[in-house]
Amino acid sequence: MIQNIVMNVSIVVSYLFVLHFFFFRGTADREMTPVRRSLWIGAMYGILGSSLMFFSIPIGNGLLLDLRHVAIVLSAFYGGWIGSLVSASAVSASRVLFFGWTEASVYAAAAMFVIGLGCAAIARFKLSPGIKFQLLNGTATFFVTLLLLWGVPDKRMFATAAAYVWLTSIVAGIAMYLLSSFLERAYENERRLRKSESELRSAANLQRALLDHIPSGLLVEDEEERIIYVNRELLAMFGEEAPPDALTGESKRKLFERHRGAFLEPEARLRMFELSEGGAPAKGMYIDMVDGRIFQLDYAPVFEEGRVAAHLWKYQDVTEIKNNEKKLQEANTVLKRLSGIDGLTGIANRRSLDEHLKFEWDACARSGKPLTVLLLDVDDFKRYNDNYGHLNGDACLRRIAETLEACVQKPDDFIARYGGEEFAALLPDTTIEGGAKVAERMRMAVDALCIAHEHSTYGSRVSISIGIGSLVPSGGGMETDVLERADRALYTAKSRGRNRVVAYDAAGEAYVWE
Structure with a gap:
């Protein structure tokens, strides 16, 4: 008897390994509904229970002693009430089919189905896994004991068989529960590991694809x-x-x-x-x-x-x-140059004049050399515009600007349109006498243009008046000081008859060149 019981236990243990390896492990990553899973589990353990009957122990009166009820217990534990009923039905049918339609077969088949019903009822309760398994196992063993009580009239044989059944069921049940739990955790960990590996592989492939498409x-x-x-x-x-x-x-x-x-x-x-x-x-x-x-x-x-x-x-x-940056720098250079140019005359404008005046003032302050500024005004230019028209007036200003630009000879000399019909010249490192010579040259050059101005109150052609300011910049002064002197000199030139050059020296004395 012991040899056959050990054979039953060995079959159950081997079947658990095979079932967990091929079924639980194989279906872990596949989509399967709970009902379908329960049906599969019931069928698998039904096959186990049916197989155990071929290694049963005949104990008289047509009864066979084995661990088929444990198969129903495991089916209820893993497959719920559906799995319990499916496996019980399979075991009951196999008892009659394989061993004939006898009274013992019918009672044994009925007992297995009752065990299935009882395990199905227990499976629906929410209990801890350990308690549920032992309750299922105890219930099934109790019904097997009742079957033995009916089928074994000899009390001594009944006691021996019942002892074997209970001892085997309890020991085998605990062992199978621990083994099943271990296998379930092992395959669950393996499933998680394979899932993590798959996720990591997918993440690595995605990362590689993303990095391959980065434009760097x-x-x-x-x-x-x-x-x-x-x-x-x-x-x-x-x-x-x-x-x-x-x-x-x-x-x-x-x-x-x-x-x-x-x-x-x-x-x-x-x-x-x-x-x-x-x-x-x-x-x-x-x-x-x-x-x-x-x-x-x-x-x-x-x-x-x-x-x-x-x-x-x-x-x-x-x-x-980089090419766009270069183009932008070139455009900025052109824009900066254009922002400093007068749109009408093509020479520097007032903004550019102010920048150069500050620069030259500081430079002359460091070197201790004089800075001379000329302010020029076209005489009676309003009358010229009124009588000859603005287009001719613009043309007149352009010719004067070209002429003034041609009169400066030093590289650092600077000509600009000061505003309206006024012009300015910066002459760094130039004395008041040198500035007067440049101014007189400009006055004569404009006069030599012979631009008719019959409506002028001071002559018959366009002329200019020039004021000169000259200073040696010092730490206490400002660049506007020399500009103010030139402006005052220009005012004097205008008030004394126009078409002349007037200079104010450092002492504030006016000198007239005609």
């Missing part, structure tokens, strides 16, 4: 400068035909040595290698390529436990950005 070349190397990862963009930037995975483990220096001819300056490649030697992040290193492209290189060391464990390099094609 990426290269990661380990502490020994061996390539760990390189994306497709970097390979495309340098014309490398090998796939990214083929470069894993290769030296970065070897990779760029193959493309040394692509660098406009060989030193740039060497400077690139030197970045990682310092162990400090670097950003904004520009590399000019032979084909005209410009790459921006950024480097960042990756630290782990206080040491450099990897090196991250990012290469970005900034050719278009």
Whole structure:
């Protein structure tokens, strides 16, 4: 009897391993409804219960002693009430089908179905797994004991059989519960591990796909400068035909040595290698390529436990950005130049004059040299506009501007339109006498243009009046001081008959050149 019981236990244990391996493990990652799962579990344990009957112990009166009821217990435990009824039905049918239609078969089949009903009822209760399993096992063993009581008239044999049944059911039940729990946890952990591996693999593939589509070349190397990862963009930037995975483990220096001819300056490649030697992040290193492209290189060391464990390099094609920056700088230069030019005459405007005046004042203050300023006004220009029209007036101002510009000879001399019909000239490092000579030359040159002005109250052609201011800049003065002197001198020239040059020296005395 003991040998057959051990055989039953061995079959149940082996079946548990096989069932968990092929069913629970195989269906862990598949979608299966609870009802369908319960049906499958009931069928599987129904097969187990039916198989155990072939290793039963005949105990008389047509009764067979085995652990088929444990199969129903396990089915109820894992498959719920549905699994319990399915497995009980399968075991009951197998008892009659395989061992004939006898009184004992009918009673045994009925007992198995009653066990199935009882386990199904218990399975619906929410209990802790350990208590539920022992309650299921105890209930099934109780009904088996009742069956023995009916089928074994010999009290001594009944006591022996009942003792074997209870001892085997309790010990086997506990062992099977612990084994099933262990297998269930093991396969659940394996399922989670496989799921985590799958998720990590998917995340890694997604990360690789994202990095391959980043519009920057990426290269990661380990502490020994061996390539760990390189994306497709970097390979495309340098014309490398090998796939990214083929470069894993290769030296970065070897990779760029193959493309040394692509660098406009060989030193740039060497400077690139030197970045990682310092162990400090670097950003904004520009590399000019032979084909005209410009790459921006950024480097960042990756630290782990206080040491450099990897090196991250990012290469970005900034050719278009740099070209646009260059165009923008050129446009700004042109715009700045145009902002300082008078739109009518083409010479410098008042804004540009103010900037140059400040600059020359400071320069002369440092050198201790004089700064002379000329202010010029076209005589009776309002009458000219009124009688000859504004278009002719504009043309007149343009001719005068060209003439004044031709009268200055030193590189630092500066001519500007001061506003309306007024002009100004800055003459750095020029004395008042030198300024008077330039002013007189301008007055005569304009007079020589012979621009008719029959409505002038001071002559028959266009003329100009010029005021001169001259100072040696000092720390206590301002650049507007010399401009005020020139303005006062111009006023004097206007009040004394126009078409003349008047200068105010440092002492405030007026000198007239005619």
